[in-house]
Amino acid sequence: MEILTGNELVSGATVYLDRNGAWVEDLQQVRLFSANETAARDEAIARTKATLRILSLEIENVTVRDGKIVPDRLRERIRATGSTTPVFDRQHLTEDDHVSI
Amino acid sequence: MYRYDEFDAAFVNARAAQFRDQVNRRIAGEINEDQFRPLRLMNGLYLQLHAYMFRIAVPYGTLRSKQLRKLAYIARTYDRGYGHFTTRTNIQFNWPKLSDIPDMIDHLAEVEMHAIQTSGNCIRNTTTDQFAGAAADEIIDPRPVAEIIRQWSSLHPEFSFLPRKFKIALTGAPSDRAAIKFHDIGLRAARNGAGEIGWEVWVGGGLGRTPMIAKLINAYVSNTDLLAYLESILRVYNRYGRRDNKYKARIKILVHEEGLETIKGQVEAEFAEIRGGVLTLPQVELDRISAYFADPAFATLPATKIDIAREKILDPAYGRWLENNLNAHRVPGYASVTISLKPIGKPPGDATAAQMDAVADIAEKYSFDELRVTHEQNLVLPHVAITDLRTVYDALVEAKLEAGNVGEITDIICCPGMDFCSLATARSIPIAEELSRKFSSPQRQKEIGDLKIKISGCINACGHHHVGHIGILGVEKKGGELYQITVGGDATENAAVGKILGPGFEAEDVPNAVERLVDAYIARRESVDEPFIAAFRRLGDKPFKEALYGNE
Numbered sequence: 001m002e003i004l005t006g007n008e009l010v011s012g013a014t015v016y017l018d019r020n021g022a023w024v025e026d027l028q029q030v031r032l033f034s035a036n037e038t039a040a041r042d043e044a045i046a047r048t049k050a051t052l053r054i055l056s057l058e059i060e061n062v063t064v065r066d067g068k069i070v071p072d073r074l075r076e077r078i079r080a081t082g083s084t085t086p087v088f089d090r091q092h093l094t095e096d097d098h099v100s101i
Numbered sequence: 102m103y104r105y106d107e108f109d110a111a112f113v114n115a116r117a118a119q120f121r122d123q124v125n126r127r128i129a130g131e132i133n134e135d136q137f138r139p140l141r142l143m144n145g146l147y148l149q150l151h152a153y154m155f156r157i158a159v160p161y162g163t164l165r166s167k168q169l170r171k172l173a174y175i176a177r178t179y180d181r182g183y184g185h186f187t188t189r190t191n192i193q194f195n196w197p198k199l200s201d202i203p204d205m206i207d208h209l210a211e212v213e214m215h216a217i218q219t220s221g222n223c224i225r226n227t228t229t230d231q232f233a234g235a236a237a238d239e240i241i242d243p244r245p246v247a248e249i250i251r252q253w254s255s256l257h258p259e260f261s262f263l264p265r266k267f268k269i270a271l272t273g274a275p276s277d278r279a280a281i282k283f284h285d286i287g288l289r290a291a292r293n294g295a296g297e298i299g300w301e302v303w304v305g306g307g308l309g310r311t312p313m314i315a316k317l318i319n320a321y322v323s324n325t326d327l328l329a330y331l332e333s334i335l336r337v338y339n340r341y342g343r344r345d346n347k348y349k350a351r352i353k354i355l356v357h358e359e360g361l362e363t364i365k366g367q368v369e370a371e372f373a374e375i376r377g378g379v380l381t382l383p384q385v386e387l388d389r390i391s392a393y394f395a396d397p398a399f400a401t402l403p404a405t406k407i408d409i410a411r412e413k414i415l416d417p418a419y420g421r422w423l424e425n426n427l428n429a430h431r432v433p434g435y436a437s438v439t440i441s442l443k444p445i446g447k448p449p450g451d452a453t454a455a456q457m458d459a460v461a462d463i464a465e466k467y468s469f470d471e472l473r474v475t476h477e478q479n480l481v482l483p484h485v486a487i488t489d490l491r492t493v494y495d496a497l498v499e500a501k502l503e504a505g506n507v508g509e510i511t512d513i514i515c516c517p518g519m520d521f522c523s524l525a526t527a528r529s530i531p532i533a534e535e536l537s538r539k540f541s542s543p544q545r546q547k548e549i550g551d552l553k554i555k556i557s558g559c560i561n562a563c564g565h566h567h568v569g570h571i572g573i574l575g576v577e578k579k580g581g582e583l584y585q586i587t588v589g590g591d592a593t594e595n596a597a598v599g600k601i602l603g604p605g606f607e608a609e610d611v612p613n614a615v616e617r618l619v620d621a622y623i624a625r626r627e628s629v630d631e632p633f634i635a636a637f638r639r640l641g642d643k644p645f646k647e648a649l650y651g652n653e
Contacts, residue, residue, distance in 0.1 A: 007148055009127070009128065009199060010128060010198055010199050010200050011199075012149075012151070012152035012153040012197075012198065012199065013151075013152065052134065053130075055134055055148055056523070072580065074577075074580065074581065074582065078150065078520060079151065082151065083151065083520035083521060084520055084528065085530050085534060086447075086448055086520075086530070088151075088195075088196075090151055091151050091152040091196060
């Protein structure tokens, strides 16, 4: 399965495209794209780019384990949870930073 | 220390206003990221894994107290209360918001600082010996020439879009504490036949995916001709450096592929054209800049011998700090103090806002308001009266900056790695912390002696792993992290690139692997006075390979 992820423009926070077309912080709310949904995925990418508000837009592979979405790459798992040491909470969106497509 | 003149101040303020407008237009959607990215990079603003990262230049690693206090203020107000000092002697903040960057830049301009040319394919921050102007072994203080290079290279119209980034380092002492042979250009103070002081020029050194030791391109260039000679090298590089492949675009590749003699011929031809022109550095101008770096008002003090053995009995921690963290000063009665940013089990190079404020206070009271940042990610108080050492130490204890481990195995260089960096392929900070904990005992560190570990989280080598006596490189393998260990690297005047002795290790196996190398060294050294690197050179790979991999 694939997801879309990026960083929000003002905060730089890690965000994910959710099932409602909003870019949110919570990985578990993410929209999953199956192998036969490339057209929908690509359309979401195009609409996201048009907002000019999401940077480093990437397609990432994930696996659903015990109902939890887990990125395949360690790098993405660190992006989803924050730095491992020193331990810091992730950057958060402020009220004005929310983006939808 | 150098103070901005009218031109410097106007230039920095104009750039701050320009970038504020660019940020506003980006947030308003008037320009897109493709248009904005080169603009933000020119101002030191990267996007990393979790947030933006803002890199601020510390020219030739020199700071005044009020500048460090301003960095503390920025850390506290706009970031998460700490900063990370880098191997380019800069400071990075890992959590700023784009909308705050213009205000941060305005604050920096108030104390004559900026973030210009801390990124991009331009001439980056020039670095030098952290003990410049203080070291007992110095031939000449390199800071005036470093400042002149800063002025020449700032927004140089020809060199703002080089094939790749370009780094210059210089040292005024025979002991190379600035790793000049691993820079695009390295300068070392030298005398000509008439006894005049000028510069040896080394070219084509570097780390990254293709580590190379710089080659001597000119054994003596006078101060008068130095800028013209540097300009000649940059012109040759700008014209012939590869732009087809970013991994082959540094000048080290050009020198390697074309050969030193070819490059030297091209540089000499260019030099013949421009020598004696507008880049001639008159002595009067060198004197004018040198006046900014005049000695502070040193007291006339007797040469004072510190009885370290006695102090170690009275207070072992203080005695250890005296033994490891001092450097001989050229003025009797003074010493340079290195403040270790390597507390046991913590990320190398980090300092909290409170610690920065504390160090600024100490520097103001006890080091003539001067501070240095080292490429080994520590801070230095360059001019401390020996009679003030105990007071300075006590103040450092209060700030939790009293680690007495400078030059020992826990004084580790380490890049941010995959915990922060978007380029990294593996984490590096957790490895540094584990090694630091494993070798935390002062007795064990003393037994091991001078041993430099350097760790990078990817092949770009920001953690200088190639020149660690023991180097560690984190790479991605099959979705996990794997760590290659190199042995025998050296960043000093005896420059050497470390050798990979065999397959990599899982993260949890790295500390024990390093311990096996250390034990192999201790078992085979001729005496406690033979350091790890000397033993490696004498013994060769074999015992260290056996220590890592057995007798396969």
